[in-house]
Amino acid sequence: MSDEACEIILQPIGRRIELPAGVTILDAARQAGVELVALCGGEGVCGACRVRLMQGPLSPHTLTETDNLSDEDLAHGYRLACQAQVLGPVRLDIPPESLTTPQRLQLEGQDASLELAPVVTPLEVEVPQPSLDDLRSDLTRLTEAVAGLTPGALTFSRCVLADLSVKLRAHNWRVRLAIRQNEVVAVLPPHSPLYGLAVDVGSTKLAAYLVNLETGHTAAKLGAMNPQIAYGEDVISRITYANEHASGGSTLQARLVETLNQLAADLCAQSNIEIDQIVEAVVVGNTAMHHLFTGLPVRQLGVAPYVPAVSEAMQFPAREVGLKFAAGACVYLPPNIAGYVGADHVAMLLGASLIETPQTVIALDIGTNTEISLFHQGRHWSCSCASGPAFEGAHIQFGMRAAPGAIERVRIDDSEVQVYTIGEQPAVGLCGSGILDVVAELLRARLLDARGVLKGSHPRLRPNGSKTEFVLVRGEQSGVDRDVKVNRSDINEIQLAKGAIRAGIETLLAVAGIDDQVIDRFVVAGAFGTYLDLESAIRIGLFPDLPRDRFQQVGNAAGSGARRLLVSSRERQVADEIVKQVEYIELAGHLAFTSVYMNALAFPSA
């Protein structure tokens, strides 16, 4: 193999890169800034990084590829990007489901009213200029000018002092200070409004909000993919990446911070403000995202008993992790409940206004891990279930995330199948709400039994070797030259996921000694929770069969909670109280869990 550089062309996005022969397509794409889905972190076991060779030489198929790709795929030139090495100039086609972007992002959440009590407040100051008769240092003249105007003596970090002399002169000795608990975090032109940034860091998606700290108004919001996806789809593969690479944790942190800086810059540009008007930030995420962002170790999160390094609320200068806001801006992160019930769950509970509720409430956010809280008679229990990534489209033959071309709604009648795709694009796969619908519709049409076996007859039900499969979209129909279909193993993945979540709900109810019918409110947060069809979720047994008006799909409540934590120091105290009072139930240590789980696996009878 020669050392000569080969031109690698990635279509349809049109990125080109020259790299030495021998590089894998996954590495080449990373180096070109194109992030492919690598659910398993590039180990070759997930089969998600499918790309199609259009032209040029690649290394021979590996056993991993022949195991993971169908004969049809192999015949059409599909390869696994993590396996195939580039041997010369190549042109590759990347199907949308293998790209981590674009994707539908969930930004909306409910905004309950809240008394403003931001931790950073402004103070206008005029400072006398130095002269031969007044040789005081710039800091001395400033602190003496504000003496008596603040409850305590002001303090200044080195980074704020580094700019002070220049800013006093630039603004002609009149400035606005942004003050956080007596510490000056920014020196701004007179009358500059103060802003904060609230960010929900999901394993998959980021949602960022620019909030005016003086009015509480959200000036702008933006979403983005979590760039860490290129290093592993889920929390476990990122923990593995961090453990197995010398500076793996720093890489994951740096990529996230880059994206947060870009989001902040874009939000400021949209709102026509300067980046140093961002004087405070709140970041919420699950415990692993929290630890990777803050630079805490994650190794102990990956091994029993899965304890966090830190559960307490954290705050530190934003610059310490490379965030470029006002020189002294701090980042606050609410406390974590446990290794797998993170600060984002706390934020969700705040965002959905569940604290000190007199009602009996279940609140959950479905993901690879699903965190569930139960409030009942002044007590609060929480747990985490390993629900797996099936509802994010992973481990499903035609699964994909909620990107254009993903089927999100399905209706099956006696002879036909209707599908609705995101962006009304030709169907390329199924996202979470689509898979949920398929299973529910197969149950409704009596084409599926309680154990998850396809049965009966339907024009779309057909054998494929020893397996039976249900064709949702025929290739010739969709314009994409592949059928989109589900088989029993896809359905089993959904069974495992919904079984885990339902078992978590039932375990919490059992701990509280109550029946599901006493639940007054059933709060479903998060993107999948927003888009899922409630009837389908109840039909497959994911949720208990309660009167429909008790259900509440609240959108990105973690983002709403993050914004509340940004504008109210009182909410930060509440967050601490939640973590002090919650009773965390470790399902792995809970005796009844296994039998509850076995019961929850079966589908309800139609």
Place this chain on the structure above:
Amino acid sequence: MSDEACEIILQPIGRRIELPAGVTILDAARQAGVELVALCGGEGVCGACRVRLMQGPLSPHTLTETDNLSDEDLAHGYRLACQAQVLGPVRLDIPPESLTTPQRLQLEGQDASLELAPVVTPLEVEVPQPSLDDLRSDLTRLTEAVAGLTPGALTFSRCVLADLSVKLRAHNWRVRLAIRQNEVVAVLPPHSPLYGLAVDVGSTKLAAYLVNLETGHTAAKLGAMNPQIAYGEDVISRITYANEHASGGSTLQARLVETLNQLAADLCAQSNIEIDQIVEAVVVGNTAMHHLFTGLPVRQLGVAPYVPAVSEAMQFPAREVGLKFAAGACVYLPPNIAGYVGADHVAMLLGASLIETPQTVIALDIGTNTEISLFHQGRHWSCSCASGPAFEGAHIQFGMRAAPGAIERVRIDDSEVQVYTIGEQPAVGLCGSGILDVVAELLRARLLDARGVLKGSHPRLRPNGSKTEFVLVRGEQSGVDRDVKVNRSDINEIQLAKGAIRAGIETLLAVAGIDDQVIDRFVVAGAFGTYLDLESAIRIGLFPDLPRDRFQQVGNAAGSGARRLLVSSRERQVADEIVKQVEYIELAGHLAFTSVYMNALAFPSA
């Protein structure tokens, strides 16, 4: 001129580097890590960066070179490194006086006894391990283990938390915490002694001390050149460099921090301790060194009225400026008095135990700027005089710093001259104490009048064109093929320097309304102050003619003061008090100064 790389060989040190043609020798040496003296910051006006071409092509002589180098030098192949460009492979010889290293360093200072009260203290802790029955986070289990053992709740910075989980496990859940005002700054193996680093950052030299915080014992000390010298010899040329280059200030900071990290690593290796046992640092320097080290702007230090950005004591995490000590170690810097009376002067006053003295005391540290304090009847005045770099060997034809081969003592008798060089090496130039001696001996031998004119007759006194010069060492005598000599302009530089210093002393005495004979103690600090000959200093009028037992040469008192500040929080309070109580006298604004200065310029009659 081709783009091809030329090999550049720097002798006698034997460094080689390949660089494109067109590079100046000064830049090439910098890139090779060889620091040449560039008093003027590479502007071509100081003539200090003399190197000798041994072989290969350089660009033609510039006018700057023909102006600054003698015909003899030009004939011998001497060039100015900042002017001559490399046009092909070259071999260059760098004379010792053009190298910034090696040089004699002043480390010793008096150590007065002191009650230990370090700001960082140790606490041994045993922490219970996590289990399925104890899922508390690592931080929670640690804080609960120490509850009640400390006066307040412990706090932890993000950087300390980043290591906590790993260290608890590595040390089998038994650790020693280093605690600073309730903040944990290091998590160490059980029973690790805590150390601190005290550094005196001079414009020219660094002195670093590793101190055991539990015993107060200085375990090791090391000196080094200030690497910023390569960017300009004195404070003004460094301020110019910082102002005129986009990231000039950061470059100067980074170079200093690199050297401090290396000194710390070397000190730890000498003492067989780990770098993270350094849990606190004290840095003292003049106001410009202070600002460049802390990342404060220096522009306003370079223009009237020369105010510091910050005069208050500063403390911040060492990691913020790139210092690699314990994760949470802080750096403390005592307060500055004024733009040209810095924190090093405060440290010197502490080191020489002058605070609250009942005596009448003058204390000074001679440098390019000479800071002077006068204590009298419970009051304290200070001033700074622009004494210039003559006593550091600059602006003197054969001046050099105190490196091997520098003449440091001179005796002139009727027919001969005796010189003593550092390291007993062949004489290559004159360092500060040598120049002082020459002038004093010329006065004693009546070869110099009060105005600084060479007169009389002596075998070594000879005309050179229109000028008269005094030959100290003949080339054939020294083994170096150049004479070492002084002329009237050298003597005038000494006149200006001693005049400025003496005028400062006289002005402070005048402000206090006292005569020099009431001075009980006359304290001379610093390297030049240690090596100068007291009789010579009095003879030329640098110091008043007091009984000799009132003089005290205290060595590096700033370094001693830095060590006191390291081991005693009480000394830090005293430093704040000094700056609150001192009356700073701005000589530029002092009406009588000019006439005092004019009087001080003349040499005393023999």
